[in-house]
Amino acid sequence: MISNDLNTEFWVITDTHLIADSLHDNGKAFKLIQDTSQGKDLNYQEVALTAFCKMANEKKPSAIIVTGDVTFNGELLSALRFQEIFSKLTDTKILLLPGNHDIFDGWARKFKDNQQLYAKQISPDNWQQIFTLSYDCALDKDNNSLAYSVQLNPQYLLLLLDSNTYGYKPASGAPKTAGKIGTKQLSWLKKQLEYAHSHHLRPLLFMHHNLYVHNPAVNQGFVLDNAPAIRQLCQQYNVKVVFSGHIHAQNIIGPQKLTPTTEIVTSSFCSYDQAFGVVKVSPTSVRYDRKKFNMIPFLTKKQRQNYVLTHFHEYLKKIQLRNLSKNSDQKDPLADRKFQPVNKLLIEMNYNYFTGHNHISRSQLNHLYSSTAFQTLLQERPRFSEYLKTLYDTTEHTNLVSEIKY
Structure with a gap:
């Protein structure tokens, strides 16, 4: 259990898309990638995430939860750098789940001069080994995926799912945009929901892909392929909140028809205005507030000259x-x-x-x-x-x- 306090605060960020500074020389090839990265910042994420950790050490949320696409394109060195940055947290747990760009992504690259060179990819085993501090918090783990559960406090159970589709060896092509909760993981999820029900815990779900359609014109590859099955479980076990990412857009959808679940998507941390969600749980409610991260107070003296x-x-x-x-x-x-x-x-x-x-x-x-x-x-x-x-x-x-x- 992370906290004994019934009134607990945690933060949510998503789609940080960190590429380690050691993977590029800021040369021609890297600048081309930055210019074609669909609005992501690739230059300053090490600085931004380090500053974010400093703020967390000051404000002390119980946890920071990252709902996938931790790395730019699944570079092993980027995952290692992310963990190194967040290892500086003092009173806050870091809990991560993978996105479609994290595991065996065939686009993993390092950049030198005008060249793109292959970079070592992240395997599922690498992921658990690198982020051992997250998995050490687990109440239970799914042996067939990277999903795990964490008891937040005496009343809330966090279920961090793996909604991604990846193979068993390094890939050579583009990562798959679409995702689903596999059959075995679905069985594990149901057992976790049964556990929550029998122990009077309120389940909160976290995943990269979406439960609902957030934009009627653009949604292919974003909504879980088997979303109806997840919605049925949410209905059966009265899951009231799901947090997801993937679409990079700030969007909240309330309960739909028979599904009692509100889905909250926080916009990408590496784009727009550095959004993060502040979530406060209590015996009577879960409250989410979108905040914009102001990193100036947490920059070094030298960084403030930039x-x-x-x-x-x-x-x-x-x-x-x-x-x-x-x-x-x-x-x-x-x-x-x-x-x-x-x-x-x-x-x-x-x-x-x-x-x-x-x-x-x-x-x-x-x-x-x-x-x-x-x-x-x-x-x-x-x-x-x-x-x-x-x-x-x-x-x-x-x-x-x-x-x-x-």
Whole structure:
């Protein structure tokens, strides 16, 4: 048991995508990868995660839980560096589960000058050996996957699942985006839920892939292939909260039909505005609050002399906007200067959606839809029509805070 306190706080981060500094020389090949990394920061994650650990040592949450894609593309050295950084935690446990980019990822690379070179991949055994501090906290482990359970306090049981599809040897191709909870792990999960029920513990689920569809236009490969089976277990055992990642977007979905479960996805830590979730459990509720990490107080004196590090969210937004601009400007009519307002609209809509700040009034939405920029966007990019209309929410729902009552 991690804590004897009935009122316990833990933090959630996801999709940190750390690539160890030792795997690149900041040369031509690495800069190309940074420019095509879909808005991820690859340059400063060692600094950011080290600062995050310093904040944890000051504020002392009971645990930090990482819901997958710990590494950039499954480089063994990146996992070792991640563990080295988080080994500095003093009063906080680090609990991790793998994402689709972590185990036997054929894209694992190191970068030298203008070359991409193969890097050693992470095996399932490597994962458990490197993150032994996490698995040492386990109440129980699944022998057929990297899933394990941890008792948080006298009332809550954490179930950290392995939703990824990987082989038994190093891979040569791209990692599989889709995932599922395998048959044997599903049996293990049911036993854990039975244990929680018989011991009057409230189960909280953690996994990389999603339980629900979070965007009706873009969801293939993100939702578990066997999500209905997991939802059935959630219904049977009254699982009220699931935490996941994978989509890089801040999104919360409440209970659906017969499923009593709220699913909370925190946006990627290496993108946007360095989001993390603060979760407070009590005898009567689980409360989640999305926070933005301000790392300036936890930088060294030398690091504070670096403009990028002291204006890090500005830097992250520029990376994201540059990524979206490149995607929108390549070989199509929107590249023309007269379409810059259209590009700006597309970029801002995406940014607001991925950070969870996408709630506007119906009148604001109608004004947006009738604007010249939006109409031009639909005309020039008809294939985006359905997606664009999913980016704003006019309901009273929020993606930033959730309180689940017991």
